[in-house]
Amino acid sequence: MLESLTLLLVCQLVGEVVVAYFAIPVPGPVVGMVLLFLGLCIRRGVPAPLQQTASGLLSHLSLLFVPAGTGVLLHVALIRETLLPIGVSLVVSTLVAVAVTALAMVGFERLSGRKGSDAP
Amino acid sequence: MTDLGDIWVYLSSSPLLHLTTTLVAYLIGARLYRRFNLHPLLNPVLIAVVILVTVLLVTETDYATYFEGAQFVHFLLGPATVALAVPLYNQIDRVRRSAISLLSALILGSLAAAASAAAIAWTLGAAPEVVASIAPKSVTTPIAMGISEKLGGLPSLTAVLVILTGVLGATLGPLLLNLLRIRDWRARGLAIGVAGHGIGTARAMQVNEVAGAFAGLAMGLNALATAILLPLLWAWVF
Numbered sequence: 001m002l003e004s005l006t007l008l009l010v011c012q013l014v015g016e017v018v019v020a021y022f023a024i025p026v027p028g029p030v031v032g033m034v035l036l037f038l039g040l041c042i043r044r045g046v047p048a049p050l051q052q053t054a055s056g057l058l059s060h061l062s063l064l065f066v067p068a069g070t071g072v073l074l075h076v077a078l079i080r081e082t083l084l085p086i087g088v089s090l091v092v093s094t095l096v097a098v099a100v101t102a103l104a105m106v107g108f109e110r111l112s113g114r115k116g117s118d119a120p
Numbered sequence: 121m122t123d124l125g126d127i128w129v130y131l132s133s134s135p136l137l138h139l140t141t142t143l144v145a146y147l148i149g150a151r152l153y154r155r156f157n158l159h160p161l162l163n164p165v166l167i168a169v170v171i172l173v174t175v176l177l178v179t180e181t182d183y184a185t186y187f188e189g190a191q192f193v194h195f196l197l198g199p200a201t202v203a204l205a206v207p208l209y210n211q212i213d214r215v216r217r218s219a220i221s222l223l224s225a226l227i228l229g230s231l232a233a234a235a236s237a238a239a240i241a242w243t244l245g246a247a248p249e250v251v252a253s254i255a256p257k258s259v260t261t262p263i264a265m266g267i268s269e270k271l272g273g274l275p276s277l278t279a280v281l282v283i284l285t286g287v288l289g290a291t292l293g294p295l296l297l298n299l300l301r302i303r304d305w306r307a308r309g310l311a312i313g314v315a316g317h318g319i320g321t322a323r324a325m326q327v328n329e330v331a332g333a334f335a336g337l338a339m340g341l342n343a344l345a346t347a348i349l350l351p352l353l354w355a356w357v358f
Contacts, residue, residue, distance in 0.1 A: 011205075026266075028198075029197075029199075032201070034344075037209055041209070053203070054205075054206035055206075058207065061200060061319075062150075062163075063168075064196050064197045065282075066145065066146050066165060067187060067191065068194060068197075069165055069279075069280065070142075070173060073176060073177075074183050075277050075280055082246050084244055085240070085245060086250070088244060089246075089254055090281065092236060094258070094292060097233035098297065098315045100228055101307075101310055102307045104229065105310050106307045111221075
């Protein structure tokens with residue numbers, strides 16, 4: 001547990017350093033994720049403790065968004081002023097993103113001539 | 121005995137109080153969500169945020185004070201993002217089999233999310249910094265905040281828009297997918313992950329294992345694609 005948590009933090013730290021050093025327009029944790037992924041590919045497997053720590057952390061993923069979400073307090077005035085553009089934009093673009101992604105995925109799979117092996 | 125007012129003054133300046141309220145509010149949300157069979161409209165993040173905002177307004181606590189306690193939870197977003205490499209690696213065979221359609225659908229969905237959000241906000245007269253804050257809203261929080269800052273947006277506003285988007289994706293997404301009669305769990309997961317990042321992924325993981333893995337993958341790749349493509353696209357349009 002402690003080792004795998006440290007591993008995650010080391011990946012994130014290296015990611016932050018790489019991003020700062022090369023001035024890449026990608027956030028540090030994403031580079032950290034890529035590094036860990038490459039590491040797992042080289043090692044050809046996920047060590048059991050890492051699997052456990054990752055599952056534990058990711059099973060409470062939605063909790064981690066709560067502090068940022070509560071930040072809505074800071075922007076009540078701005079959001080109230082811009083309610084229409086923000087509201088319409090969020091709702092419509094979310095529906096557009098869901099529809100475009102799902103239809104494209106189903107369409108491309110059909111084009112590639114295979115039946116979706118995971119379709120019920 | 122110590123006066124209750126004095127205890128309040130002591131507690132309200134310590135991180136313990138707001139770390140605890142964050143966890144309690146979330147547990148209430150999570151319990152309600154389970155109690156009503158994971159009904160998409162009872163999203164635990166939404167419930168927790170409503171509870172916390174009410175508590176902070178009633179006790180006249182400002183966000184900075186609250187965040188001193190909540191930052192410990194917030195901090196874990198970084199390592200959690202790194203940890204996404206694990207489900208991604210576990211699904212590598214399934215992902216490789218449909219890699220081309222997956223990547224094409226992902227890039228289309230990613231661009232559609234950012235472009236439609238920015239275009240609608242701009243058309244309806246939002247200020248430039250609001251448009252920049254709204255463009256990366258389908259990307260998971262820490263990354264979206266970084267992108268927003270690069271585009272000239274307000275990172276803290278983006279954080280809020282990201283959460284709202286995630287809740288919308290997790291609530292309306294499954295309903296729209298049913299309407300479109302999409303039954304392939306890979307496509308359903310991918311769509312919810314692109315549109316609703318971590319909150320969508322959390323929802324997908326609870327419903328179906330394959331959908332959950334594809335949602336997690338979509339969230340990670342969408343973050344990567346948007347972080348690389350959006351700043352380039354932005355420089356080109358403006």
